[in-house]
Amino acid sequence: MASNKKNANLLSFENKEVVFIKPSNLTPSTILSLSSIDHSMMGFFAQSLHVYRSLLGNPNSSEDDDRNTTNTINPTTKRDPAKVITKALSKALFYYYPLAGKLVKHGDGKLRINCTSDGVPFQEVICNCNLSSLNYLDNDDVEIAKHFGIDFPFEDEHGNQYLMALKLTKFLCGGFICAWGVNHAVIDGTGKVQFLVALSELAAGESEPSVKPVWERERLVGKITSHPLGIPMDNAYAAVSPLMPTTDYSHACFRVNKESITRLKRSLMEDIDHSAVALKKRFTTFECLAAYIWRARARALKLNEDGETMLLIIVGLRQRLEDPLPSGYYGNGVVDVYVKLTVKQLKEQPLFEVVKRIREGLIASSSNDYITNYMDTIENDPLGDNLDYESAALTILTDWRYLGSFNKIDFGWKKAVNMMPVPLKMMCDILPPNSSMRGGVRFFTTQPTTAMPKFKEEMKLLMTNDPTINFQSRL
Structure with missing residues (x-):
């Protein structure tokens, strides 16, 4: 692809004008309860951008996209994507009728x-250029991409959330x-992909989705207990940054x-003690990148070394339960994994020790006891009042690589040529490579603008093709 920039x-x-897409047929008028995990996601709206190129002429050629044309419908099939997708959305909402509520x-x-x-609120927008001039967002230019995110309100005049x-x-x-926004209190990433596959x-x-949606939120409701799991980092000991708080962020x-x-x-792997039980298997890509990113962020934010810092990893639980959730479940099926170190430990000890701690946390979180205790904890504190989600001491990391079958999402314009999140200031996201990459990952992050140069410096060292760099000992 070309390296065009705009x-x-x-x-x-x-x-x-924003209009509302309603279910195609009558649906139950009822009130539905949420799971404990759903409640912990209150007020969190997640957006993703899905880029589809024109099918004019040869779908594998980018030349046709550069023609000077004002035709915003599919020139080959005469189909308007807005009409095709909203019609399918109306049909999908018949099966996923809770999503049409508030x-x-x-x-x-x-x-x-x-x-x-x-x-579901829907807005159609016409942009004055060809997608090829934006390189199909393949430059991963987040500042450009933000213009295509949802910017109308996510709630009605009474404060009820869509x-x-x-x-x-x-x-x-x-x-x-397509910018798809979901209220994370109702649907997680895996559920969102399931919905989009059904819509496609x-x-x-097709007359109906191949996977029928399942509600069953009562299966993930915790118990009120006097001994919740608790958050391992006390805010009184949390590290602080001279660069935060701030309202100036860069993506x-x-x-x-x-x-x-x-x-x-x-x-x-060079300095690992191979007798350690937890390290008999090679480190995963996620474990290695999580450790590196966590350390890079601590350095970029200039956290005080005697303070504590915590990595919060969001992982799926669907197949970890003794009684697995059904395939059609589209609510939140995730738990938080907490890994805590002092900033001094994170910066100075060998990086493989940090990876080891991350692996231990991930292994512990896979037990049914951990999942049960986690649900009990958030049932006691559904809003996470004991955790400051915008603290400099906290790094939140998600992995989008295994959310579901993105390749099956085809509305008639073939699969998306690119997909990316709309950034949130407290999130770090690992995504699959895009079409112009041969393997590897993409990593999206938001940092205070004053911290971003140092963070980029840390990431450049990771991506530099220099075999002499020692990641273990570099301070």
Whole structure:
């Protein structure tokens, strides 16, 4: 692909009125309760961008996208992506009818879904350029990509939250970008992919989804207990940064190729005590990158060395339960894994020791006892009042590589040529490589603007093809 770049200031948009896509048929009018894990995600709206190129002429050629045309529908099939996708969305909401309702706080303080069939807010937008001029967002330019995220309110005039939203931006070439936003209190990443696969099946003419949605949120409800698991980091001892708090954040994406990952793993394995039971298997890509990113962020933020820092990893539990969740379950099926060190330990001890601690935390979290205790803990403290999610001492990391079958999502324009998150300031996300990469991963992060140069310096060392760099001892 070309390396075209476009200044965000040169983009102009024609924004159409927000409308509501309702279920295609009558659905139950009821009130649904959420799981304990759902409650812990209150107020968290996750967005992702899915980029689809035009099918004009040869779908494998980028030349057609550069033609000067004002045709924002598929020139080959005469199909308008907005009409195709909203029609399929209406059908999908018949099966996933809770998503057409609203999240409402009831008298007991609990959030519940009012299944009102009010619908999913949808906005169609026309952009004044061809997707090829943006390189299909393949440059991972987050500042450009932000313009295509959902920017209308996620709640009604009474403060009741929508559960899903869609913004579809069409380009002059016939390509388009879908921004899918979901209320994380109702659906997680795996559930979102399940929904989008169902939607694409209905867009292709199927009469019903191949996987039927399952609610069953009562299966993940914890118990009120006087001995919750607790958060391992006391805010009184949390490390602080001279660069935070701030309102000035920058976003970045780093492409870490497979050679860099191999080199990092090789460096980590050199000094390992192979008698350690937890290290009989080779380190995973995630474990290695998690340790490196955590340390890089601590250095970039200039955390005080006598303070504590914590890595919070969000991992799936669907197949870890003694009684696994059914395949159609689309609620939150995740637990938090906590790994705590002093900043001095994180910076100065060999990096493989940090990886070892991460592995131990991940292994411990896979037990049924941990999952049960975790649900009990958040049932006692659903809003996470004991944890400051915007603390400089906390690094939150997610792994998008195994969320589900993104390749099956095809609305009639073939699979997306690119997919990326809309950044949140407290999240770090590891994603699969995009179409222009041969293996490796993409890493999206948001940091205070004043910390980003140092963070980029740390990441550049990881991605530099220099076999002499020692990741273990470099301070």
